Amino acid sequence: MPQTHEKEKEHCLEDFSIGQKICTNPITMSKENIIAFANLYDPQDFHLDDERAKHTSVGTLIASGWHTACTAMRLLVTNFPKIKGGMLGRSVEKMEWPIAVYPGDTVKLTIEVIDLRPSNSKPDRGVMRTRNILRNQNDEVVLSMETVIILPRRV
Amino acid sequence: MPQTHEKEKEHCLEDFSIGQKICTNPITMSKENIIAFANLYDPQDFHLDDERAKHTSVGTLIASGWHTACTAMRLLVTNFPKIKGGMLGRSVEKMEWPIAVYPGDTVKLTIEVIDLRPSNSKPDRGVMRTRNILRNQNDEVVLSMETVIILPRRV
Numbered sequence: 001m002p003q004t005h006e007k008e009k010e011h012c013l014e015d016f017s018i019g020q021k022i023c024t025n026p027i028t029m030s031k032e033n034i035i036a037f038a039n040l041y042d043p044q045d046f047h048l049d050d051e052r053a054k055h056t057s058v059g060t061l062i063a064s065g066w067h068t069a070c071t072a073m074r075l076l077v078t079n080f081p082k083i084k085g086g087m088l089g090r091s092v093e094k095m096e097w098p099i100a101v102y103p104g105d106t107v108k109l110t111i112e113v114i115d116l117r118p119s120n121s122k123p124d125r126g127v128m129r130t131r132n133i134l135r136n137q138n139d140e141v142v143l144s145m146e147t148v149i150i151l152p153r154r155v
Numbered sequence: 156m157p158q159t160h161e162k163e164k165e166h167c168l169e170d171f172s173i174g175q176k177i178c179t180n181p182i183t184m185s186k187e188n189i190i191a192f193a194n195l196y197d198p199q200d201f202h203l204d205d206e207r208a209k210h211t212s213v214g215t216l217i218a219s220g221w222h223t224a225c226t227a228m229r230l231l232v233t234n235f236p237k238i239k240g241g242m243l244g245r246s247v248e249k250m251e252w253p254i255a256v257y258p259g260d261t262v263k264l265t266i267e268v269i270d271l272r273p274s275n276s277k278p279d280r281g282v283m284r285t286r287n288i289l290r291n292q293n294d295e296v297v298l299s300m301e302t303v304i305i306l307p308r309r310v
Contacts, residue, residue: 041225042232044241057240057307065244066225070196073221077197085212086199089220092250152212 010084012154013116013126020113024079026137027071029063031103037067062100068107068143069095072134075109076147088150090127095145099136106137114146124155165239167309168271168281175268179234181292182226184218186258192222218256223298227289230264231302243305245282250300254291261292269301279310 038047042064045052053061077087101107115129127148134143193202197219200207208216232242256262270284282303289298 041229043229044232046241057243064228066228070221070225073219074196074198077199086201088212089252091252093248095247095250097244097246 008082011081012084012152013118013128014154015081016113016116016128018113018116022080022111024075024109024111026106026108027075028104028106029067029071029101031061034061034063034067034101034103037070038064042066058100060102062102063105065097065143068097068101068134069145071107072109072132072143072145075107075134076111076130076132079109080111083149083151085152090148090150093146093148095143097143098141101136101142105142107134107142109134118153123153125150125152127151163237166236167239167307168273168283169309170236171268171271171283173268173271177235177266179230179264179266181261181263182230183259183261184222184226184256186216189216189218189222189256189258192225193219197221213255216258218258218260220252220298223252223256223262223289224250224300226262227264227287227298227300230262230289231266231285231287234264235266238304238306240307245303245305248301248303250298252298253296256291256297260297262289262297264289273308278308280305280307282306 035048038044044056046056046058046060046062047064050061053059080087110133112131113128114131116126118126128151130147130149132143132145132147133141136142190203193199199211201211201213201215201217202219205216208214235242265288267286268283269286271281273281283306285302285304287300287302288296291297
């Protein structure tokens with residue numbers, strides 16, 4: 001029988017440890033995708049069109065902060081060890097965008113497990129808190145956030 | 156000259172007041188859009204496919220929490236008074252998803268201004284904090300979050 005690849009193993013709370021760190025593959029945010037996202041979810045001039053962006057407080061086309069956050073989510077889902085039953089977020093805290101993402105920027109995510117806690121009321125599950133930092137090609141932080149994820153215990 | 160519509164006036168910090176509340180129009184989250192979003196940003200079985208969702212911890216197709224958050228952002232941008240220069244988020248806090256959004260659910264957003272503060276260091280701008288609550292057709296809360304928005308002062 002072929003060996004199960006680490007990414008395909010289904011992980012429970014007991015399989016993680018505080019301090020564990022994962023760095024994802026990079027992803028480039030194209031102008032086309034920035035505009036397509038903005039049309040659907042954040043239709044503002046500085047996310048939609050080069051010319052119209054010139055007349056805004058930003059002055060140039062930048063990605064919606066929500067597009068940046070969703071790109072971080074994609075990197076998290078596709079790079080983090082697979083959680084048994086799926087990765088379900090309970091909450092997000094302290095989401096900040098220190099600087100903008102520009103068309104063509106390449107970003108990658110660092111995910112650090114900063115807390116692991118069995119549920120007090122439900123013995124079959126627990127929560128994991130991760131600190132997520134998204135950096136651009138110049139190693140500048142473009143997004144930081146903490147996510148609280150519900151995951152099963154190995155019972 | 157035709158009168159400027161309220162939505163087209165460009166608002167500064169001085170045009171808002173703490174306690175001000177806006178309720179947006181509703182929007183329906185279709186199965187097609189839920190799956191399209193998930194394919195791009197949250198590719199997990201319970202967001203992608205009815206059949207595959209049955210074998211997850213959720214058991215049925217639900218919208219990605221990030222899709223729900225981006226839908227709230229769309230409602231915020233398209234219903235809130237236009238801010239001079241554009242609406243730029245500095246941070247989001249306490250984003251929570253108390254219950255899931257299912258295909259066909261209709262959601263609407265209540266936005267309340269809970270703080271307004273001139274910047275200490277930059278006299279031409281300030282920050283506004285809003286509490287945003289997204290409810291479904293049964294008046295259940297599906298998302299809550301606080302956003303901190305940078306906006307100009309009338310100087």
